[in-house]
Each structure stands twice: as C-alpha cells, then as structure tokens.
Amino acid sequence: MKNNIKMKSIFIGICFLFLVGVSGCHDYERKGDVTSEITLNERDLNLFVGDMIQLKASPVGLDFRWASDNPQVAVVDGNGLVQVVGDGITDIIVSAGSMRTSISISGATKIPMLDLRLIDPVTGLVISELQLNVRTAKTIIANIWPQNANDASLVVWRSSAAHIASVTDGGSIVGISPGEATIECKVNETVKEITVTVR
Numbered sequence: 001m002k003n004n005i006k007m008k009s010i011f012i013g014i015c016f017l018f019l020v021g022v023s024g025c026h027d028y029e030r031k032g033d034v035t036s037e038i039t040l041n042e043r044d045l046n047l048f049v050g051d052m053i054q055l056k057a058s059p060v061g062l063d064f065r066w067a068s069d070n071p072q073v074a075v076v077d078g079n080g081l082v083q084v085v086g087d088g089i090t091d092i093i094v095s096a097g098s099m100r101t102s103i104s105i106s107g108a109t110k111i112p113m114l115d116l117r118l119i120d121p122v123t124g125l126v127i128s129e130l131q132l133n134v135r136t137a138k139t140i141i142a143n144i145w146p147q148n149a150n151d152a153s154l155v156v157w158r159s160s161a162a163h164i165a166s167v168t169d170g171g172s173i174v175g176i177s178p179g180e181a182t183i184e185c186k187v188n189e190t191v192k193e194i195t196v197t198v199r
Helices: 002-033
Strands: 045-048 052-054 065-068 074-076 081-084 088-096 099-108 115-119 129-132 137-139 141-145 156-159 165-167 172-175 179-187 190-198
Touching: 065 074, 074 088, 081 099, 115 179, 115 190, 129 137, 129 172, 141 179, 156 165, 165 179, 172 190
Parallel strands: 045 099, 129 190
Antiparallel strands: 052 081, 065 088, 074 081, 088 099, 115 141, 137 172, 156 179, 165 172, 179 190
C-alpha cells in the first residue's frame, strides 16, 4: 500500500514538472515574439530644401511620437511627414514608450544643372564630331554646367552602332570598324551627341 502511494506521488510530481516546463516554454515563445524595437521604411536620406517624404514606422498600432532634432533643417508632423526647410543635417526621431529610433536627414539647397558640354580634353573645346581610325580611342569629358550643380544624375554613354564605335562608362570612344556612329551622352534629361566617323 505504501509503495502504491509512493508511486502515485512520484507520478504526480513528474506530471507537475512536465506541465510547468511546457507552460514555461510557451511563455518564453510568447516573449520572443514581442517586438522590442521600431523600424522605419527609409534609411538616412539626402534631400533638397522643399522636398517632402513620408516616413512610416513599424510595428503598426503603436502610439508613435515624432520629433526633429533640428527644426531649422527639417520638420516632421505627427504622422511622420517630413519637410526639408534648410541646409544642414538633422535627426528625425520616432518613439513609442521606451522604444526609440532615428533617421538622419541631410538638407541642401538645389543647384540645378543647366547644361551638358562634351569636351575634348586636349583642346578644351566643345566637340560634336570625331574622326577615328580602327583600333584607336579618344576619351571625351562630360562637363556639367554649372560645375557646382548638385542635382545631376550619373552620366550615361551609349553608341548607336557599337560594332562601328563603342563607348565606355568613362567616355572613352573606340573605333571598331569603318563607318559612322552616334555617341550619346545623357545626364538627367539633357542629351548631347557626337558623330563619330571611323576609317
């Protein structure tokens, strides 16, 4: 009889420990699923004065508070809409309870590119026509004006007939075979061309 009681006690004890362990595992898993940080839909940004951008914070459903570290550079409303108002750098800060994160905003006054000039580096003159022999090359400089323009995109070179004259990303034009080709240089929406004759 005593042995039966002892066995039942041991069995009950094992069951109790098992249930506690399972419950503890579930608690741990639930805690692991809880988000402990705020994430934003953008990373650090370089913008022009007057630009606006909508920042979105996750996880959704939290009461986010937005602030600008330097309102003279950029301001932000209660919904995360940022407007750049001056030159400089600032942090846009978002918080919810004890969680907090930020994004750096760099603001600059836009200096637009007004013209694109294709320059012969030897003469320093604008070039629109070029003669090459087969297997010879000439590098042309894409000159953005004014030189301090800060809204220019990457320079893109293209040949209308790469089997006659090819062009590299750095503006080096190579004569491939006799004929005529048009070399196009594009920056933003400005396009300039060089007519290349290969002998």
